[in-house]
Amino acid sequence: MPLALSSTAATTSAPSPVFERFATHALLPITTRPDIVFTRGSGSWLYDHDGKRYLDFIQGWAVNSLGHCHPVMRDALAAQSGLLLNPSPAFYNEPMIALADLLSGLSGLGKVFFANSGAEANESAIKLARKWGQMHPDAAGRARHEIITFANSFHGRTLATMSASGKPGWDTIFAPQVDGFPKAALNDLASVEALIGPRTVAVMLEPIQGETGVVPATADFMKQLRALTEARGLLLIVDEVQTGCGRTGTLFHHQQAGVRADIMTLGKGIGGGVPLAAMLCRDELAVFQPGDQGGTYNGNPLMCAVGLAVMRTIAAPGFLAFVQAQSEYLSAGLLKLSATYGLEGERGAGLLRALLLGRDIGPQLVEAARELSPDGLLLNAARPNLLRFMPSLNVSRDEIDQMLTLLHGLLAKHI
Incomplete structure (x- = not known):
């Protein structure tokens, strides 16, 4: 007979369809994971078990330097x-x-x-x-x-x-x-x-x-x-x-x-x-x-x-100059959002940046971004009052623009 995950887990509601389909109840719970399972990735995009795609500005916490499956x-x-x-x-x-x-x-x-x-x-x-x-x-x-x-x-x-x-x-x-x-x-x-x-x-x-x-x-x-x-x-x-x-x-x-x-x-x-x-x-x-x-x-x-x-x-020649150029572009876009919504600016270096929200709404924005449709957006709130951005180093300007547009819509609803 399988053991319950914990006394807390034993009193929760029935497993989600995703849990039933993928038997994720066998994993030791070390973090709070949403009920989605990623099945493939390409560049700046991840795809889940239902085929929905997500623009990934976390990239494994600054791990996937060249994006998914380069x-x-x-x-x-x-x-x-x-x-x-x-x-x-x-x-x-x-x-x-x-x-x-x-x-x-x-x-x-x-x-x-x-x-x-x-x-x-x-x-x-x-x-x-x-x-x-x-x-x-x-x-x-x-x-x-x-x-x-x-x-x-x-x-x-x-x-x-x-x-x-x-x-x-x-x-x-x-x-x-x-x-x-x-x-x-x-x-x-x-x-x-x-x-x-x-x-x-x-x-x-x-x-x-x-x-x-x-x-x-x-x-x-x-x-x-x-x-x-x-x-x-x-x-x-x-x-x-x-x-x-x-x-x-x-x-x-x-x-x-x-x-x-x-x-x-x-x-x-x-x-x-x-x-x-x-x-x-x-x-x-x-x-x-x-x-x-x-x-x-x-x-x-x-x-x-x-x-x-x-x-x-x-x-390779030119790669880091590209990173620097994309960094300046991302920083300018975040500063524009900050000015639009009365936030507290942005900081960082290269393609490791934070948008300072001035209020503890980071986790809500992360969840709302993931739930966007038809395309989700993956963000990180390293602290409740900010968002952290860690895209692939070869992220395109079109993808930065897509992220900024999606984030603009989210801020309009939550500020």
């Missing part, structure tokens, strides 16, 4: 699947080597470790910094392990990366937290300096705090933070999981401030929709010994072949 990804998957899937991370494979070389050349960071998710990449960065702190102890000979992070930051869902995150409430969900992550205030250098102690080894920064509502670290702050960490002998870890791989109009967002990271993490867009991430570091920081770090699927050729195709596309 030909270069399909071709890479097909070609590699006929050659080699997973020889084990204990051996070299060609896509692993090629992608590592490409990332090293693009970033100026000499060493690359592959992982499956941004959280794993950040976990690797934390481990590497702590290993470095063991090898470079404080004046009393004690290992340095503390990593200063920031309030409202988001670094992942492992126990260590949740502890590193400054998301409100996360300190109690799976308490006790992993210690060693004091929180500073973003764009406040004095708050960082006040937390530096003899056990501090690094500072870990998201150049733009995406999950808290697309809140950027200023260029001046990043420059000052880099100068401070260098002066105090600390590592600078830049979490580019959401902002990297062309999302903000440059390959990596911190490049826009003219600073250099000691350690950088990538995820989301690097795989364009497949599970792939990376941790990169300067050559002199490559202090892991065999057995210190690993993972069953790390650097597997199937995912690396896709990542190689994605990164070659993003790094």
Whole structure:
């Protein structure tokens, strides 16, 4: 006899027709999902089980950098699947080597470790910094392990990366937290300096705090933070999981401030929709010994072949200039809507942007957008008072115009 999902689930009404058709009751409930099932995607569009299409301005939370089912990804998957899937991370494979070389050349960071998710990449960065702190102890000979992070930051869902995150409430969900992550205030250098102690080894920064509502670290702050960490002998870890791989109009967002990271993490867009991430570091920081770090699927050729195709596309001449142009077009359209409806403006960089609503109607707009007919619209409310936009990096102006027109109609009904 099947078990009920929970006491709450057992008292709810009968499953929807979608649940009956697709047996989705077997999935562990970890998020509130609408009663639709997506069956295929193409570019900026998703199609559900009834054939309805949706203009997707979420793209897997900034994951599908080239949109749904881009030909270069399909071709890479097909070609590699006929050659080699997973020889084990204990051996070299060609896509692993090629992608590592490409990332090293693009970033100026000499060493690359592959992982499956941004959280794993950040976990690797934390481990590497702590290993470095063991090898470079404080004046009393004690290992340095503390990593200063920031309030409202988001670094992942492992126990260590949740502890590193400054998301409100996360300190109690799976308490006790992993210690060693004091929180500073973003764009406040004095708050960082006040937390530096003899056990501090690094500072870990998201150049733009995406999950808290697309809140950027200023260029001046990043420059000052880099100068401070260098002066105090600390590592600078830049979490580019959401902002990297062309999302903000440059390959990596911190490049826009003219600073250099000691350690950088990538995820989301690097795989364009497949599970792939990376941790990169300067050559002199490559202090892991065999057995210190690993993972069953790390650097597997199937995912690396896709990542190689994605990164070659993003790094191709003219691609990032296109992203920048589309960013300016989207920003102008959002500002026009803001002026029309008396909202509070927009912010962001590249194709990671937020429309500031000035009132807590974001979730209602997200639901209403999805229910539009004949075409739905997929939006995200990272906070109740704003909408976050993360379209594919190759989104067309026609698709931006379609989104703005649909959003215009929604705002007219809800403002």
